Amino acid sequence: MLPALTSSEGTCLPSNTARKLMPTTDRDLTATWKYTLHTLYHSGTGLFEFCLILRRDFFHTSSVYDRSDDSDMTSYVDTHCNIPNILTKLNLLGNSNGTTTQTEIIEAFAKMKQDVIKDKKLEAIVSVASDSESQLDTMHLIDNVSEAFGVFGIHPLYAQQMTEEVVERMESYMKHPKTVAWGEIGLDYHPFPGYNYAAPDLQKETFIRQMSLAIKHEKPIVIHTREAEADTLDLMKKHLPRDWPLHVHCFTDSPQFARDLIAEFDNLFIGFTGVITFKNSTDLRKVVEVVPLDRLLLETDGPFMAPIPHRGKVCHPGHVPFIADQIAKTKQVPVDLVYSTCRANTKRMYRL
Numbered sequence: 001m002l003p004a005l006t007s008s009e010g011t012c013l014p015s016n017t018a019r020k021l022m023p024t025t026d027r028d029l030t031a032t033w034k035y036t037l038h039t040l041y042h043s044g045t046g047l048f049e050f051c052l053i054l055r056r057d058f059f060h061t062s063s064v065y066d067r068s069d070d071s072d073m074t075s076y077v078d079t080h081c082n083i084p085n086i087l088t089k090l091n092l093l094g095n096s097n098g099t100t101t102q103t104e105i106i107e108a109f110a111k112m113k114q115d116v117i118k119d120k121k122l123e124a125i126v127s128v129a130s131d132s133e134s135q136l137d138t139m140h141l142i143d144n145v146s147e148a149f150g151v152f153g154i155h156p157l158y159a160q161q162m163t164e165e166v167v168e169r170m171e172s173y174m175k176h177p178k179t180v181a182w183g184e185i186g187l188d189y190h191p192f193p194g195y196n197y198a199a200p201d202l203q204k205e206t207f208i209r210q211m212s213l214a215i216k217h218e219k220p221i222v223i224h225t226r227e228a229e230a231d232t233l234d235l236m237k238k239h240l241p242r243d244w245p246l247h248v249h250c251f252t253d254s255p256q257f258a259r260d261l262i263a264e265f266d267n268l269f270i271g272f273t274g275v276i277t278f279k280n281s282t283d284l285r286k287v288v289e290v291v292p293l294d295r296l297l298l299e300t301d302g303p304f305m306a307p308i309p310h311r312g313k314v315c316h317p318g319h320v321p322f323i324a325d326q327i328a329k330t331k332q333v334p335v336d337l338v339y340s341t342c343r344a345n346t347k348r349m350y351r352l
């Protein structure tokens with residue numbers, strides 16, 4: 001690795017090189033820099049850090065990649081939701097199953113931001129496409145909306161969707177500069193009478209394969225686990241390095257499982273959704289108590305599980321503050337500390 005450079009050294013890049021990197025619009029700038037950082041990060045030369053310094057001091061921009069020191073510390077990222085599904089449930093987008101045009105997605109997203117979310121403190125969104133139908137819409141989204149980032153994988157309940165064609169497509173999505181993780185993957189043993197969801201053996205096989213694909217592509221992993229504590233932990237221990245960045249999302253299992261996951265993996269974060277605000281979630285609030293603040297992520301899992309007072313409605317990224325308030329209340333800490341720590345955690349997990 002190269003030694004760390006000071007910011008004044010960072011501005012010494014030859015001007016013709018800098019000019020070539022200088023994009024013409026803010027969106028170009030975001031995409032160009034993300035691509036540059038991604039390439040440099042994986043080159044392992046230390047130029048990644050150099051480039052970050054340059055970006056901050058040379059271009060004076062304010063995207064999600066490097067918040068300036070005076071930025072609002074209560075701004076937040078929804079680290080897990082499915083934007084195409086949210087837009088459909090809000091009746092802003094048809095149930096397209098991959099036939100939506102880029103323009104339709106852009107317009108629907110803009111309408112959601114203006115008419116539904118409204119909250120200016122929403123800084124970025126991680127949109128997770130874990131069924132083969134919503135993946136193309138998610139690509140349209142991240143291609144066109146600067147604050148949206150993508151995660152692609154096959155959900156354990158849809159394990160039967162993981163054909164070789166789907167794997168090939170997901171591997172190509174991993175090369176997109178705004179793809180920030182592989183997921184959600186894992187195990188879900190909750191009984192769903194009358195539904196034809198994947199059986200545990202197929203779920204395990206698909207989970208193992210996707211862990212190795214994520215490692216191959218050097219991507220953080222988003223994990224979905226429900227009522228499958230022992231098997232999930234066992235497979236993760238066997239197949240993941242202990243320092244891999246992991247987001248165990250929408251956690252609803254036991255406090256002991258949360259403790260075991262945190263003890264076993266150094267960069268594992270636990271995401272809590274609106275479920276922690278429900279009256280009958282006393283047990284889950286006990287998990288919030290035991291998970292250290294520096295291992296927490298804020299997520300809505302929209303369109304599902306809107307927090308109180310919006311329970312039963314379509315959940316969207318603008319609902320994050322209700323979850324942050326509940327975490328602050330349960331852990332008896334100032335809500336600003338919840339925002340700032342979770343924001344730092346988001347950077348550690350997703351580099352956002």
Ligand SMILES: [Zn+2]
Pocket residue numbers: 184224225249250
């Ligand atoms: Zn999930």
